[in-house]
Amino acid sequence: MSVRSQKSLKWIFIFFVLGLSIWAIYSSSQKSSGVVQAISDFAAVTGSDAKDGYGTYVKRYSAEDRPAAEIRIEGEQYAALEGDGFELANGFQGLEGQAVLTPESGTISWKVQVDQPGLYHVRIHYFPIEGKSSAIEREFLINQEVPFKEAEILLFDRYWGNREDEIERDNRGNDLRPRQIEKPAWQIASFKDNEGYIDEPYLFYFGGGVQTVSLTSLREPMAIDYIELYQEPETKTYEERKAEYEAEGAAAAEGQFIVIQAEDATLKSSPTLYPISDRSSPAVTPYSASKIRVNASGGLNWKLPGQWIEWEFEVEEDGLYQIALKRKQDQLRGVYATRSIMIDGKYPFQEMKRTRFSFNMDWQTDVLGGDEPYLFHLTKGKHTIRMAVSLGELAPLIETIESSVLKLNEMYRKILLITSNTPDPYRDYQLDKRIPGMIDVVREQAVNIQAVADYLEHSTGERSDKVAVLHTMVRQLNEMAEKPETIANRLNSFKVNVGGLGTWILTVREQPLTLDYLIVASPDSKLPRAKATLLEKMKHELGAYVASYTEDYDSIGSTEESGRSVTVWVTTGRDQAQVLKALIDDTFTPETNISVNLRLVPGGILLPAVLAGEGPDVALQAGEDLPVNYAMRKAAADLTAFPDFEEVASRFRESAITPYKYDDGVYALPEQQTFPMLFYRKDILKELDLEPPKTWQDVYNMISVLQKHNMEFYLPIESATNNATLVPNAAFAMLLYQNGGEFYRDNDMKSALDSEISMQVFKRWTQFYTNYKFPLQADFANRFRTGEMPIGIADYTTYNMLTVMAPEIKGLWDFTIVPGTERKDGSVSHEVASHTTAVMMLDNAGDKDAAWSFMKWWTDKDTQIAYGRELEGLLGEAARYPTANIEALEQLPWPIKDFNNLERQWQWVRGIPQVPGGYFTGRHLDNAFRRVVNESENPREALSDYILYINDEIALKRKEFNLQN
Numbered sequence: 001m002s003v004r005s006q007k008s009l010k011w012i013f014i015f016f017v018l019g020l021s022i023w024a025i026y027s028s029s030q031k032s033s034g035v036v037q038a039i040s041d042f043a044a045v046t047g048s049d050a051k052d053g054y055g056t057y058v059k060r061y062s063a064e065d066r067p068a069a070e071i072r073i074e075g076e077q078y079a080a081l082e083g084d085g086f087e088l089a090n091g092f093q094g095l096e097g098q099a100v101l102t103p104e105s106g107t108i109s110w111k112v113q114v115d116q117p118g119l120y121h122v123r124i125h126y127f128p129i130e131g132k133s134s135a136i137e138r139e140f141l142i143n144q145e146v147p148f149k150e151a152e153i154l155l156f157d158r159y160w161g162n163r164e165d166e167i168e169r170d171n172r173g174n175d176l177r178p179r180q181i182e183k184p185a186w187q188i189a190s191f192k193d194n195e196g197y198i199d200e201p202y203l204f205y206f207g208g209g210v211q212t213v214s215l216t217s218l219r220e221p222m223a224i225d226y227i228e229l230y231q232e233p234e235t236k237t238y239e240e241r242k243a244e245y246e247a248e249g250a251a252a253a254e255g256q257f258i259v260i261q262a263e264d265a266t267l268k269s270s271p272t273l274y275p276i277s278d279r280s281s282p283a284v285t286p287y288s289a290s291k292i293r294v295n296a297s298g299g300l301n302w303k304l305p306g307q308w309i310e311w312e313f314e315v316e317e318d319g320l321y322q323i324a325l326k327r328k329q330d331q332l333r334g335v336y337a338t339r340s341i342m343i344d345g346k347y348p349f350q351e352m353k354r355t356r357f358s359f360n361m362d363w364q365t366d367v368l369g370g371d372e373p374y375l376f377h378l379t380k381g382k383h384t385i386r387m388a389v390s391l392g393e394l395a396p397l398i399e400t401i402e403s404s405v406l407k408l409n410e411m412y413r414k415i416l417l418i419t420s421n422t423p424d425p426y427r428d429y430q431l432d433k434r435i436p437g438m439i440d441v442v443r444e445q446a447v448n449i450q451a452v453a454d455y456l457e458h459s460t461g462e463r464s465d466k467v468a469v470l471h472t473m474v475r476q477l478n479e480m481a482e483k484p485e486t487i488a489n490r491l492n493s494f495k496v497n498v499g500g501l502g503t504w505i506l507t508v509r510e511q512p513l514t515l516d517y518l519i520v521a522s523p524d525s526k527l528p529r530a531k532a533t534l535l536e537k538m539k540h541e542l543g544a545y546v547a548s549y550t551e552d553y554d555s556i557g558s559t560e561e562s563g564r565s566v567t568v569w570v571t572t573g574r575d576q577a578q579v580l581k582a583l584i585d586d587t588f589t590p591e592t593n594i595s596v597n598l599r600l601v602p603g604g605i606l607l608p609a610v611l612a613g614e615g616p617d618v619a620l621q622a623g624e625d626l627p628v629n630y631a632m633r634k635a636a637a638d639l640t641a642f643p644d645f646e647e648v649a650s651r652f653r654e655s656a657i658t659p660y661k662y663d664d665g666v667y668a669l670p671e672q673q674t675f676p677m678l679f680y681r682k683d684i685l686k687e688l689d690l691e692p693p694k695t696w697q698d699v700y701n702m703i704s705v706l707q708k709h710n711m712e713f714y715l716p717i718e719s720a721t722n723n724a725t726l727v728p729n730a731a732f733a734m735l736l737y738q739n740g741g742e743f744y745r746d747n748d749m750k751s752a753l754d755s756e757i758s759m760q761v762f763k764r765w766t767q768f769y770t771n772y773k774f775p776l777q778a779d780f781a782n783r784f785r786t787g788e789m790p791i792g793i794a795d796y797t798t799y800n801m802l803t804v805m806a807p808e809i810k811g812l813w814d815f816t817i818v819p820g821t822e823r824k825d826g827s828v829s830h831e832v833a834s835h836t837t838a839v840m841m842l843d844n845a846g847d848k849d850a851a852w853s854f855m856k857w858w859t860d861k862d863t864q865i866a867y868g869r870e871l872e873g874l875l876g877e878a879a880r881y882p883t884a885n886i887e888a889l890e891q892l893p894w895p896i897k898d899f900n901n902l903e904r905q906w907q908w909v910r911g912i913p914q915v916p917g918g919y920f921t922g923r924h925l926d927n928a929f930r931r932v933v934n935e936s937e938n939p940r941e942a943l944s945d946y947i948l949y950i951n952d953e954i955a956l957k958r959k960e961f962n963l964q965n
Helices: 003-028 032-046 054-060 238-248 392-419 438-460 465-482 488-509 534-550 574-592 606-611 626-632 645-649 654-660 682-687 696-708 730-738 756-770 780-786 798-805 848-859 861-875 886-891 896-906 919-935 939-960
Strands: 071-074 080-082 087-090 098-102 106-114 118-127 136-142 154-156 160-162 180-182 187-190 204-206 209-219 222-230 257-261 297-299 308-315 319-329 336-343 355-358 360-367 376-378 381-389 513-521 564-570 594-600 618-622 669-674 676-681 791-795 813-816 835-841
Touching: 071 106, 098 106, 106 222, 136 204, 209 896, 257 308, 308 513, 319 355, 336 392, 392 438, 392 488, 392 780, 438 465, 465 488, 488 780, 564 574, 564 848, 574 594, 574 848, 574 861, 594 848, 618 626, 618 848, 626 654, 626 835, 645 848, 654 669, 654 835, 669 848, 676 682, 676 730, 676 780, 676 798, 676 896, 730 756, 730 791, 756 919, 756 939, 780 791, 780 798, 813 896, 835 848, 848 861, 861 886, 886 896, 919 939
Parallel strands: 564 594, 564 618
Antiparallel strands: 071 222, 080 106, 087 098, 098 222, 106 209, 118 187, 118 204, 118 222, 136 154, 136 209, 160 180, 257 513, 297 513, 308 381, 319 360, 319 376, 319 513, 336 355, 336 381, 618 835, 669 835, 676 791, 676 813
């Protein structure tokens, strides 16, 4: 081994030992003052705390006193209000005295006299007023300033629980997943880290004298009774608590054995934590080989830091008890899931703040405390156990990798500035000389990432895929440091590996755990077997095999039957179908006495089924092109024939109805409507001294600045994998509508793309790719995440994806309305085209009035709100429903600022008409675009050639269906 290699290993070992020492400080710091020092030390070594972050803030005030005084600020005694909707209420929801009701926007401030300056924890007594079913968000300010970055968004939970006390079954004998409803109550919550990095509540410094504290509403309304400055009491260790038991003469309980089924949880922090069905083992209770049984809790939904589930139980006698959990943690190989456990709202002792559950593919029973079980002193009567997802000892590791990702992405952008994203493989860019400190950054991050990998291997005892990603990154960073002349050639793999680190953060932050039941029992109790025997497994497999032939898994069972019925086909997943069926059984069937036969079908089965006369009465999630195509063939029902059609159509914007108009009729109602928005990285634009563009001239002005830094502006290019149904390009449609153009003319009998406006717009559109070299293919979400594309236009549902998949850039990006085109009168048009999906009635529906009743119910505001909230509760924020109902979208859980941006853009949305033969428009628009970009053909000539094909197809289809020309 060379001397250099020996020195490298030596330094890695030193930093690893240093990392473990810091870790020991962090994990053993149980007292609040110790936590302050541990966080400060960690920040100082890893640099993981931003200059405006909590770690830096606490370090700045670490020498300050921790006064024992408690200072209460009564909610109704506010000093100032900004915004409307604040109210005072007496006896609100059973409260004694007054409370102030705060809306989902605006700021409320209080004056508070602080006699003893120092560090305080802060807690609030609040009631979650009915809103949009999401967590409450507030920004906290002291003397009109946010003390640290994390205080910009503080989360306050709502309480959720099963609507039914007992699990119901459908007419097929399957358990129905209990619907989750809010169970609001007054509650006390400390201001704490909602990301899970810090166990203790935040500390805030208050100077002496009169101080001003403010809460700015970001999402959801809440009632406030009081805010309190206080000190969090010390939590004792188990040894200290055990000594107290002995001193008190507490004895072990005898003959007690309480089983708490996990699916019977009384409260949860999120509607996503509904009971689940686990069929992995016949040992799970209750169990059926063929039927669906709701028999577990948690699973993949119970994985995000801060999520908690609470159970209630009753003990018959005072004494010391042990607690055991039958659990399965089969997702995190090479890492462990962590839970904090509270009994009756308090941690029994320090060790319960971080309880590990290691990886195992099978069910197993864990006694808290392991070989020497912890004993818990419980008094006779009712008690609660709350288990919350915690990052625990993984927190500083994840924070270190997050810091590395941000620094490596920043370094990547600096390299990109010199080399571009297609560097010359034969050129030495001398990056180590042109980017000061680059090698130091690379070496430092290699050491930090290596320390994380070593700790994980040491603590879990195995080297898994979770650690392999880290080792790959370390290996590349070391090679880059040793051979800086090769960095340019490694640029692409470097970007991929940094992206892999981002994904690592996502996967390790998620801590899934499935529970079958909890046991509270006497210390001498024998625990039941967790695993199934070989004979039970054989019976299970045989029963499941037989059930695959005898059970109908495509139909969604009903809870009741009625005289009239409607057959509805849906092409989404089973989870979405279950949500829809639950809503049907709850409201539609009881209100109308019409039963619904809901079936899950593959996407392409509708056409052959209709031709065979076996189609449904109503089809959901129909593509934008289907209703008019079916209408031409007399296969879709004209909805304008119903007397209340206009009233129903008023639920939507005209743009959403446009694609379903044909021959003076309307043949579908819109379900979902999406449209483009402008996404931008606030941090990078600030670095480049740029503002989000308001007009296309601003876009042209910023392109040169971006390209100077080897960054790019993104315009959407639809995939041409299914060229037959390709919709007109969103960027072209945007420019066309903003300049007053149209897609069709002469009562939709001819293409209008031969107009001078269309020709000019087409030329401008193609020039983005020919003159300005915009990429033809790009993964916008990932390149936005790395900063290569700090700005771009994309469908607004990209917001959901970025919220979930890019936590490391949270707070660093935003979205707004698209750039506009200046009109002659000086105003600016921000028009965009939308894309929709529809619910359509087939013309051969047996009971059209019943089918119309279903369509009206399905597109109603209340149903769309309920479906959207249930779906987000079921699948998380990534599944936020883009409803076309105007009033319903406003009631879905969007932060108020983001919804206002959506609303501003929605007012500019226009629909693209569907005409006979119109499928040629998107197809040949793309063909003309490819000829210009790939073959350098003249834009006007290329588009003119394809317009002939479009007009010929329109004329052919009109002739085929005997339409007037």
